Amino acid sequence: IGAEIKSTFHVDVDIQRLTSQLDRLASNSTVLRLPGNLYVLSTEATTQYERELESAATTQSEAERIFLRLASSALPGPLPEDLWQRFHDSFLLPLIRELGATTYGLLLGKSRDASAIRVDAYVNQYPREQQAALRSVVDSFLDPKSVPVRSYILGLLNAYLVLEAVGLSDESLKAVGDQLAATPTFEIFIDTNLMWLFAFSSG
Secondary structure, eight states: OHHHHHHHHOOOOOHHHHHHHHHHHHHTTSEEEETTTEEEEOHHHHHHHHHHHHHHHHHHHHHHHHHHHHHHHHSOSSOOTTHHHHHIIIIIHHHHHHHGGGHHHHHTTSOOHHHHHHHHHHHTTSOHHHHHHHHHHHHHHSOTTOHHHHHHHHHHHHHHHHHHHHTOOHHHHHHHHHHHHSOOOOOOOOOHHHHHHHHHHHO
């Protein structure tokens, strides 16, 4: 499981923590432990997994369709067969790994600097005469108003953040837990003119 996670998401997961999570899933019957250190999903979990997998596949297919439609309009001639897969593997996934939660700001149109750096590494894999068009395709694809694209990228982001959390050390998790448990303090500044105006309008 650890090897598959590393191969697919390029995230190193601590085996001890991964085993701990699997044991937790086994304790609530989400997975069943078999002899030989093997795990299988329970019937209920399998049904839910298949339903979520189908939904994720639909979301990915819609995102791919949008990307290829944009590429078809921008690039002359037939599209390379691996155009989407290469975009997904050499642009989207590395971008999410580098930006982490900041990817959400990208989807809101707040930051394009990191995506601009990453898109150069992607488009440089293609002939020079196609690079400007591909850069335009990527920019159009990352449209914050596109619900399918936003849903797909946020799904990838959620998966990555979960894997990163699983890979945190006990020391890091304790530090996060201490921060969450700490009672926040606030400094409140009151504008007396504003309070007077509010009291007058309320009266």
